[in-house]
Amino acid sequence: xxxxxxxxxxxxxxxxxxxxxxxxxxxxxxxxxxxxxxxxxxxxxxxxxxxxxxxxxxxxxxxxxxxxxxxxxxxxxxxxxxxxxxxxxxxxxxxxxxxxxxxxxxxxxxxxxxxxxxxxxxxxxxxxxxxxxxxxxxxxxxxxxxxxxxxxxxxxxxxxxxxxxx
Amino acid sequence: xxxxxxxxxxxxxxxxxxxxxxxxxxxxxxxxxxxxxxxxxxxxxxxxxxxxxxxxxxxxxxxxxxxxxxxxxxxxxxxxxxxxxxxxxxxxxxxxxxxxxxxxxxxxxxxxxxxxxxxxxxxxxxxxxxxxxxxxxxxxxxxxxxxxxxxxxxxxxxxx
Numbered sequence: 001x002x003x004x005x006x007x008x009x010x011x012x013x014x015x016x017x018x019x020x021x022x023x024x025x026x027x028x029x030x031x032x033x034x035x036x037x038x039x040x041x042x043x044x045x046x047x048x049x050x051x052x053x054x055x056x057x058x059x060x061x062x063x064x065x066x067x068x069x070x071x072x073x074x075x076x077x078x079x080x081x082x083x084x085x086x087x088x089x090x091x092x093x094x095x096x097x098x099x100x101x102x103x104x105x106x107x108x109x110x111x112x113x114x115x116x117x118x119x120x121x122x123x124x125x126x127x128x129x130x131x132x133x134x135x136x137x138x139x140x141x142x143x144x145x146x147x148x149x150x151x152x153x154x155x156x157x158x159x160x161x162x163x164x165x166x
Numbered sequence: 167x168x169x170x171x172x173x174x175x176x177x178x179x180x181x182x183x184x185x186x187x188x189x190x191x192x193x194x195x196x197x198x199x200x201x202x203x204x205x206x207x208x209x210x211x212x213x214x215x216x217x218x219x220x221x222x223x224x225x226x227x228x229x230x231x232x233x234x235x236x237x238x239x240x241x242x243x244x245x246x247x248x249x250x251x252x253x254x255x256x257x258x259x260x261x262x263x264x265x266x267x268x269x270x271x272x273x274x275x276x277x278x279x280x281x282x283x284x285x286x287x288x289x290x291x292x293x294x295x296x297x298x299x300x301x302x303x304x305x306x307x308x309x310x311x312x313x314x315x316x317x318x319x320x321x322x323x324x325x326x
Contacts (some may be wrong), residue, residue, distance in 0.1 A: 013176075014296035014308050103309045131175035138296065139179060142304050147267050149177055 005094045005113035008123055011130045015106045017141040019099045022106050023072035025137050026097055035136030035146035043077075045069055051077040059083055064092060074098055079112075086158065089166045091116055110134060121160035125153050170284045171275040176295045178268045180302045182261040185268045186234035188302060189259060198301035199294055200309065206239075214239045221245075226254060236260050241274070243283045252278045255287075270295065 015022060025031040029040035032053070039061055042052040047069055053062040064078035076096040081087040091114070098109040112126050132149040140146040178185055188194040192203040195216070202223055206214040208231050216224040223245040230238035240254035256276040262269040272291055277284050297308040 012292035014293050016300055016304070016306055016308060105308045132177055135177035135299070138299065139177075139303060142300055142306075143179070145179075147177060147179055147265075149264065149267060 004115045006115075007111045007113045008118060009110075009112040009126045009130065011110045011134055013108050013134050013138050014102060015108060015138045015141055016104075017106050019072035019101060019106055021141055022099050022108055022137075023075070025141055026075060027071075031137075031140065035140045036133055037151075045071075051079075055083065064095075067094065068096070072099055084153075086161050089164060090122065090161065091166075093118075108134065108137075119160050121154075121156040122164075125157040128154055169275065170277055170281065171273065172284065172288050172291065173274075174272045174291050174295055176270050176299050177264070178270060178299045178302050179266060180268050182234035182263050182268050184302060185261055185270055185298075186237065188298060189237060190233075194301070198297040198307045200297070208233075208237075218245075225250075226257075229256065230258075234261055241287075243286060248283055248286070252281060252283050255281070255283060270298075 025035075027041060027043050027045075029042065032039055032041040033056075036053070038056045039053040040056075042050070042054060044050045044066060047066055049066040049069070051062075051064040051066050052060055055061050060082045063080050063082050066075075066077055068074050068076035074097065076094060078092045079095045080092040081090055093115070094113040096111045096113070098107075098111070100107045100109075110130055112123075112130070114123075129151065132151055136146040136149065188198065190204065190206070190208055192205055196203040199216075201218045202216040203218070204214065204216050206212055206228060208214075208228055210228050210231060212228050214224075214226045214228055215222060223243070225242050225244055226240040228237075228239050230236055236259065238256065238258040241257045242250055242254045243252065244250045254276075255274060255278075258273045258275075260271040260273070262271075272295060274287055274291065293308060301307050
């Protein structure tokens with residue numbers, strides 16, 4: 001089903017850690033709430049299982065399904081934004097994390113893929129957000145502390161979503 | 167055809183002054199940039215060179231120096247397999263303080279048509295800037311396997 005999804009945003013970071021720890025940081029809420037703007041990840045560890053990011057107040061931020069679950073090498077999920085409400089009309093995308101050993105460190109590659117001709121303005125959200133999230137993950141694993149990088153979705157993205165007809 | 171532009175953003179728990187210094191100081195770059203030592207007086211128009219083991223790997227010229235906010239220079243890959251064959255491209259580094267973090271944006275563009283250097287730098291920058299972040303936050307650096315392999319191959323060639 002993912003053949004029609006084309007990669008639109010790729011972010012690579014190298015982390016002084018192990019593939020197992022990077023996998024744990026991506027799939028356990030004890031870690032995600034520290035670097036992913038306090039969101040808890042919930043994941044059923046099998047293909048077809050449920051995937052979710054939950055806000056501290058319990059609301060669902062992102063919902064999807066597990067496409068590929070191959071610890072500690074590859075996690076791929078569908079990604080539908082449930083909150084903010086305006087974002088719900090966006091078609092789901094696919095987020096894939098590839099984890100590979102790289103000479104004593106780990107190369108983590110995040111790929112965001114889309115099934116439609118998504119406007120640049122809407123892509124700007126992920127392009128702004130992923131570097132902050134994955135810089136935080138790297139700091140958390142290397143130093144034990146993740147920064148609190150404050151961020152709102154870009155105005156151009158919000159306007160493009162409002163204009164979007166579905 | 168759209169011209170290729172490489173953009174990479176990283177957040178570093180540091181100050182703009184320290185990040186700027188790390189990017190412009192040869193002793194620092196030799197540590198986090200896999201042995202590549204930068205030399206320049208960083209005046210607009212002055213030469214910028216990166217040497218590794220005494221060998222020129224990148225050369226260019228300072229375009230802009232607005233320390234500690236912005237640094238820009240031209241960039242010509244002198245290392246194998248490029249060996250200075252391609253015209254200069256352009257590197258722009260923007261540093262922005264955000265609370266206790268520095269948002270560092272590296273924009274590399276103005277490449278030759280059908281550039282081969284573009285693929286090299288697209289692989290290189292994420293590792294260089296990940297290593298810079300580790301260096302400033304933990305005083306540790308990361309290693310680049312393909313740089314080591316390339317150096318080994320060249321050394322073997324020189325012997326045979």
